[in-house]
Amino acid sequence: MITASNPWQGHNFTGLLTILIAGAATLLGLIGYLCSRLTPQAHRGPFRLWRDLSLLTSAAALAVYLWGCLHLLFLEDQELAERCERQRPAGTPTLVGRRGDFIPLRLVCEASNGHDYSIVIPGYINPTVALLLLLALSCALTSVVLHHKQRTTTRKKG
Structure with missing residues (x-):
């Protein structure tokens, strides 16, 4: 959130670190569970397969999101300011602020004319996460x- 006292804010380091640690632990847990489903003893059924596909695409979305977060982790304020200046589109007036958003993941440089542009986070991160989450929801x-x-069919037979 940008305040009048400090318009040059990025992502909160504590929040970013918390997301990275919790996200990595969640990702490892999902990978461990999905690996356990690869054993021959794992009972396969159509709904279980789709559930596991949903978890797999969720894990992939989380991995891509965490990759985007890693792009932000070690950047200093001075380096961010330089990147804002270097990547400023032609005709963009003076920069007046910077903000970091977690959803969608981005670091935005704001110009005095009200326009803004994103830096640091690769352009494929947010569309890939959105697509993978839609696929996870469908699965x-x-x-x-x-x-x-399956439950209604089983009840009718019984």
């Missing part, structure tokens, strides 16, 4: 529908 919904069909 999860498919899993729920298949599980519901």
